[in-house]
Amino acid sequence: MANPGTALRTEVFETLHINTPATERRAATLAARRSLKKDHQAAWLLNAVRCIDLTTLAGDDTEDRVARLCAKARQPIAPDLLEAVGVTGLTTGAVCVYPTMVAAAKRALAGTAIPVASVATGFPAGLMPLDLRLAEIRYAVDQGADEIDIVITRAHVLRAEWTALYDELRAMREACGGAKMKAILATGDLKSLENVARASHVAMQAGSDWIKTSTGKEGVNATLPVSLVMCRAIRDYHVQTGHKVGFKPAGGLKTAKDAIAWQVLMAEELGRDWLRPDLFRIGASSLLGDIERQISHHVTGRYASAHRLSLA
Numbered sequence: 545m546a547n548p549g550t551a552l553r554t555e556v557f558e559t560l561h562i563n564t565p566a567t568e569r570r571a572a573t574l575a576a577r578r579s580l581k582k583d584h585q586a587a588w589l590l591n592a593v594r595c596i597d598l599t600t601l602a603g604d605d606t607e608d609r610v611a612r613l614c615a616k617a618r619q620p621i622a623p624d625l626l627e628a629v630g631v632t633g634l635t636t637g638a639v640c641v642y643p644t645m646v647a648a649a650k651r652a653l654a655g656t657a658i659p660v661a662s663v664a665t666g667f668p669a670g671l672m673p674l675d676l677r678l679a680e681i682r683y684a685v686d687q688g689a690d691e692i693d694i695v696i697t698r699a700h701v702l703r704a705e706w707t708a709l710y711d712e713l714r715a716m717r718e719a720c721g722g723a724k725m726k727a728i729l730a731t732g733d734l735k736s737l738e739n740v741a742r743a744s745h746v747a748m749q750a751g752s753d754w755i756k757t758s759t760g761k762e763g764v765n766a767t768l769p770v771s772l773v774m775c776r777a778i779r780d781y782h783v784q785t786g787h788k789v790g791f792k793p794a795g796g797l798k799t800a801k802d803a804i805a806w807q808v809l810m811a812e813e814l815g816r817d818w819l820r821p822d823l824f825r826i827g828a829s830s831l832l833g834d835i836e837r838q839i840s841h842h843v844t845g846r847y848a849s850a851h852r853l854s855l856a
């Protein structure tokens with residue numbers, strides 16, 4: 545269900561303080577969980593696949609590359625491996641592309657329920673006049689995008705301009721129309737965990753359906769401490785308003801181990817509801833390869849050599 549947002553309520557976050565060492569300690573325990581049984585690991589990895597926003601956001605993207613990405617989204621794991629674990633119909637959560645690639649992605653995914661997400665608003669820096677950023681959202685929606693991944697103006701956070709940030713996000717939300725909105729906070733640019741929490745609250749109050757860590761292009765992208773802070777903000781917002789906002793870590797998630805750690809975070813901090821694609825996405829361009837390798841290991845008992853697995 546879409547998040548309608550609320551009025552801007554700065555009192556929710558203005559005085560908050562985050563204990564950084566405690567956050568880092570808690571995050572470190574998530575990455576080190578040993579309690580997951582082997583059988584359960586395959587199930588967790590398959591769940592990660594259905595939550596992946598399979599992404600290509602490169603300067604040399606072409607319609608052919610996007611078509612190949614979409615073929616992978618339709619069939620992310622080799623059919624013989626899926627059959628061995630008794631799963632059918634597995635797809636990724638979405639594909640994520642630049643606006644000019646949306647039409648090609650829609651064509652390649654015709655007949656499936658896989659949504660197309662488009663970045664917009666001058667991704668990745670967002671340093672364009674607001675009317676052009678809004679026009680870009682409308683272009684992507686016209687092309688058929690089901691979800692829009694916007695970037696925020698980092699300077700609004702760094703200067704504590706909460707009304708400006710809220711108004712900008714509200715305008716973007718409106719430009720999305722019927723498409724869902726993910727707000728990319730670019731946490732690597734925000735300087736402090738307090739700023740990450742404040743930006744998370746403003747993005748949710750303005751009606752974002754997901755809050756997302758990073759573009760994948762910042763110097764530091766998704767980390768567990770930042771994700772923990774964002775999940776706590778989602779939890780607080782849910783308690784305050786009854787609305788469930790999703791979470792999307794993105795940038796640098798490459799291993800099956802990462803996929804497990806972030807799902808443990810969701811399950812422990814937010815509960816099992818947040819392990820579904822409507823409330824959890826992993827933005828990743830290369831994670832699928834390692835997940836497929838681990839599932840292959842689970843099925844066959846050995847690691848497949850690289851030439852046996854598709855190029856992901």
Ligand SMILES: O=C[C@H](O)COP(=O)(O)O
Nearest residue numbers: 760794795796827828829
């Ligand atoms: O939103 C997705 C990111 O751009 C993907 O980052 P990645 O290439 O590090 O997986």
